[in-house]
Amino acid sequence: MKINILGGATTKFGELWSISPRTLANEAMDGALKQSKIKSSQIDALFVGNMLAGILGNQANTASLFAEELGVQIPAFRLEGACASGGLALHNAINSLKAGAYKTVMVLGVEKMTDHNSDDVTTALMSAGSDEERTSGATFPGLYALMARAYMQEYGITEEILASVSVKNHFHGSFNPKAQFKSIITVGDVMRSGKIADPLKLLDCSPISDGAAAVVITSDSVLARRLPKPILITASEVATDTLSLYDRKSFTTLSAVVTASQKAYENAGIKPQDIDAAEIHDCFSIAEAMAVEDLGFSKKGQGAKDISENKYTLGKGKIISNPSGGLKACGHPVGATGIKQIIEITEQLRGVAGKRQVKNAKIGLTHNVGGTGTVAAVHILEA
Amino acid sequence: MKITPVKLWRRQKKVSSQIGKKGKIIAWTIIRIPSKEFTSQAPYPVIIASLESKEKMILQLVDWKMEDLKIGREIMTVLRRLFTEDGGDGIIHYVIKGKPL
Numbered sequence: 001m002k003i004n005i006l007g008g009a010t011t012k013f014g015e016l017w018s019i020s021p022r023t024l025a026n027e028a029m030d031g032a033l034k035q036s037k038i039k040s041s042q043i044d045a046l047f048v049g050n051m052l053a054g055i056l057g058n059q060a061n062t063a064s065l066f067a068e069e070l071g072v073q074i075p076a077f078r079l080e081g082a083c084a085s086g087g088l089a090l091h092n093a094i095n096s097l098k099a100g101a102y103k104t105v106m107v108l109g110v111e112k113m114t115d116h117n118s119d120d121v122t123t124a125l126m127s128a129g130s131d132e133e134r135t136s137g138a139t140f141p142g143l144y145a146l147m148a149r150a151y152m153q154e155y156g157i158t159e160e161i162l163a164s165v166s167v168k169n170h171f172h173g174s175f176n177p178k179a180q181f182k183s184i185i186t187v188g189d190v191m192r193s194g195k196i197a198d199p200l201k202l203l204d205c206s207p208i209s210d211g212a213a214a215v216v217i218t219s220d221s222v223l224a225r226r227l228p229k230p231i232l233i234t235a236s237e238v239a240t241d242t243l244s245l246y247d248r249k250s251f252t253t254l255s256a257v258v259t260a261s262q263k264a265y266e267n268a269g270i271k272p273q274d275i276d277a278a279e280i281h282d283c284f285s286i287a288e289a290m291a292v293e294d295l296g297f298s299k300k301g302q303g304a305k306d307i308s309e310n311k312y313t314l315g316k317g318k319i320i321s322n323p324s325g326g327l328k329a330c331g332h333p334v335g336a337t338g339i340k341q342i343i344e345i346t347e348q349l350r351g352v353a354g355k356r357q358v359k360n361a362k363i364g365l366t367h368n369v370g371g372t373g374t375v376a377a378v379h380i381l382e383a
Numbered sequence: 384m385k386i387t388p389v390k391l392w393r394r395q396k397k398v399s400s401q402i403g404k405k406g407k408i409i410a411w412t413i414i415r416i417p418s419k420e421f422t423s424q425a426p427y428p429v430i431i432a433s434l435e436s437k438e439k440m441i442l443q444l445v446d447w448k449m450e451d452l453k454i455g456r457e458i459m460t461v462l463r464r465l466f467t468e469d470g471g472d473g474i475i476h477y478v479i480k481g482k483p484l
């Protein structure tokens with residue numbers, strides 16, 4: 001069975017104080033329907049990726065809420081896996097098609113974060129950690145800072161080399177009209193930014209964002225044949241790891257990412273080096289440095305250096321990482337991120353990404369991570 | 384982070400066995416933008432320690448100086464108040480923290 005992407009749409013990401021979650025979701029779903037050239041009545045089920053609506057907005061039951069917004073009474077499900085909620089929603093949507101339960105489904109990722117102050121958001125995000133991590137006073141930037149410390153020690157990496165991840169992603173984000181930040185930054189800007197959790201500074205960290213993204217996928221070959229350039233999802237894998245970071249054998253590799261990506265490459269029948277464009281979960285600079293290694297693009301310990309040497313930069317590298325600007329520059333409305341990544345790669349493979357187009361992109365990958373690598377969703381898309 | 388008295392009571396059962404353990408720092412950070420309940424304590428270090436008992440723990444470090452923040456620094460686990468305020472239930476929350484040796 002072939003899983004086709006019909007179309008998708010992303011709202012602008014950012015501090016969208018005048019826009020409600022309902023309106024955000026509506027804009028993304030409406031855009032996805034128009035892109036797919038279908039009506040809402042043709043959608044068999046809705047899968048929603050969302051993490052924080054219940055905690056921050058006191059709004060649970062979001063799947064039914066957004067089905068109502070879509071204007072249909074269909075089966076609707078909310079998937080939660082911290083910042084990988086979008087990827088998990090897509091994975092489950094794909095499985096529902098493979099099982100034959102539905103033919104055409106909508107996957108929506110949505111998050112509204114900037115209505116709340118940063119203390120409340122930091123506390124809410126820590127619900128993805130463990131009890132031990134919470135009572136230690138750790139935060140998510142803090143947990144990734146512990147990984148950064150271990151990585152820097154193990155591989156002799158400096159803060160300046162790590163900073164180059166954000167520099168690259170802001171450069172890419174400058175070409176993305178939907179990005180939260182379109183400003184180009186330097187290593188010096190990152191180094192001078194305020195410390196959040198040593199050695200991570202403000203510009204090593206992805207922002208708090210609002211946004212939504214929606215995609216329509218189908219197993220209906222007749223619907224898919226109407227598309228000028230069908231995009232296939234050739235692999236969808238999810239893996240998990242321990243909830244806590246501290247009890248793992250290594251702090252410099254995320255085994256869930258290694259497992260999910262290896263299975264995905266095997267299922268798609270490709271090798272890491274076949275990837276042309278990858279949307280990578282750069283919640284922090286250290287996360288992308290480790291990800292390019294765990295995904296098999298760079299040798300272990302070489303990821304941050306390779307990024308600093310422009311090996312993943314648009315117009316310079318072979319595999320382009322985060323052409324959208326990534327979480328750092330495009331923004332990180334947590335439930336929406338995994339779906340935004342899919343839409344970015346779809347646009348890249350269709351050749352409609354404008355100034356941020358990766359030349360001759362044929363195969364793309366998305367890497368969506370929840371917690372400290374507690375869960376990872378990896379998807380491979382092919383033109 | 385609401386900790387109910389029942390959850391606290393359940394957790395206390397294993398706390399006594401975790402006091403007085405020695406180990407070394409294997410990763411550290413300083414939290415400068417904390418969760419809401421820790422605001423009055425920031426900045427403060429959080430470490431991962433590898434203990435002589437072969438366990439690993441994530442701990443807030445107390446009674447620290449900047450020179451203590453290095454990989455390999457010896458620490459000991461101690462019992463300390465979790466927050467400076469009680470949790471609103473009139474119960475003072477105690478947890479295991481780390482202290483440089």
